[in-house]
Amino acid sequence: MFTEFCEQIYKFPGAQRAARKVHMKLSDIRTALRKIRLSPARTLGQNFLHDQNLARWIVDQAQITPEDYVVEIGAGLGALTEFILEKGARVLAIERDARLADFLGTHLSHQRLEILNIDALKFDPRFLFAHRRVKLLGNLPYKISSALLLKFLQQPNPISLWLLMLQKEMAMRLSASPSTHDYGALTLRVQLHHRVKYLRSVPATVFFPQPDVDSAVVRILPRDPLELPERDEELLLGLIRVGFSQRRKQLRKLLRDYAEDWDTIAQRLNINPKARAEELSLLQWIDLTNFIAPVPHPDPRLTTSERFPIVDKKDRILGSASRSEVHGN
Incomplete structure (x- = not known):
């Protein structure tokens, strides 16, 4: 139940004392992991950032203030957590591994830090509506990054900024432009309500253990609700899903159940009659949706x-x- 969750979240407050400095070099990370008897699990995305300059840079990009309530997914050993606390914000650190959650509670105790030992996929975002300025940071595990993204981006949403470390391939998909290899259904689904900016690539060498692929940092901001035309969103997402189901096929074949006279539609909307899904911009997808099912106006x-x-x-x-x-x- 949601009420029980709200009660649960406050069972993990940090001790009421100043934070202990735990900026960790690679040797410190190895020592800490041995101490808590943790062998990093690739299945859980346990790759620990040991570049302190990069950690500080990542937090700086979120422009955190003391008025912010920051949710950190996968806090690990606190590589980002301490820098967030230095900004004066309240922090909710979500960490699935109980050993890491205990480590944070012991070595990074602070009156503005709450630690929640839970799988982030089980976190109820409705709790965040209790806070006025919410920002979300995290190094998302590669295997569940799509699921986590869609969970925390779903509407309505109180989060004003997402700053995420993702697998580089995923970051490129989220920030892609039309007519590129990375542009797809996920791109449009996310960009429908958000603006995504690819900030920088991150080499595997800054993590322990090193992942098999490079990462990247993206910043996601919510769109103004009036920025894009009104539309039947269910139909729009359905068209996008069908359109990208077979990327090499032309839309005239894939969407024939929705648009019988494709040539007329293409001419009216200034679309190439032979266009494939990745050639249409978000606005063109919305125009197509509104041509098929015009939005009624009172x-x-x-x-x-x-x-x-x-x-x-x-x-x-x-x-x-x-x-x-x-x-x-």
Whole structure:
């Protein structure tokens, strides 16, 4: 239950004392892992960042202030956590491995640090609506990065910024532009409500143990809800899913169940009749959706005369009022 989760999250506060400095070099990481008897598991994405300059740079990109509530996914040994705390923010560190969670509680105790020993996929984001300024940072495990992304990007969402370390291939997919190899359904699904910026590549050598591939840092910001045209979002995502189901096929063949007269649609929308899915921009996908299923707009003559019930504190209907009376215009 959500209420039980909210109660659970506060069972892991750090001790009420100043944070201990634990900036770790590679030798310190090896020593700490031996001490807590942890052999890094690739299946859990346990690759520990040991480049302190990079860790500080990553945190700086989030522009954290004391007013922020920062959620850190996969806090590990605290490579980013300490730098976040130095910014004056409150931090919720989510760490699945109990040994690492205990290490953080012992070596990085702080009155502004809460530690939650849980799989991030089981975290309930609704808890975050209790906080006004939420930012999310983390080094996402490669095997579940897509699932975590979609979980924490789903709407509605109180998070104002995501700063994530991802597998480089995933970062390129999220930030891709049309007519590129990396541009796909995931790109559009994320960019529909967010702007993604690829900040920098990160070599495998800055981690222990070294992963098999390089990583990258991306910054994700929410779009203004009015930035893109209205659309039937369910239909839009359905068209995108079908369009990218066979990348080498032309859209005229893949979307024939939705658009019988493809040549007319292509001409009206200024789309290449032989276009494949990756050639259409997000705006063109929205235009295509709205051509197939135009968004209905209410008749202003009806909305001005529309009436709303007036209720008391016990929701008993007392009467009605027009839209202009309710909204004052």
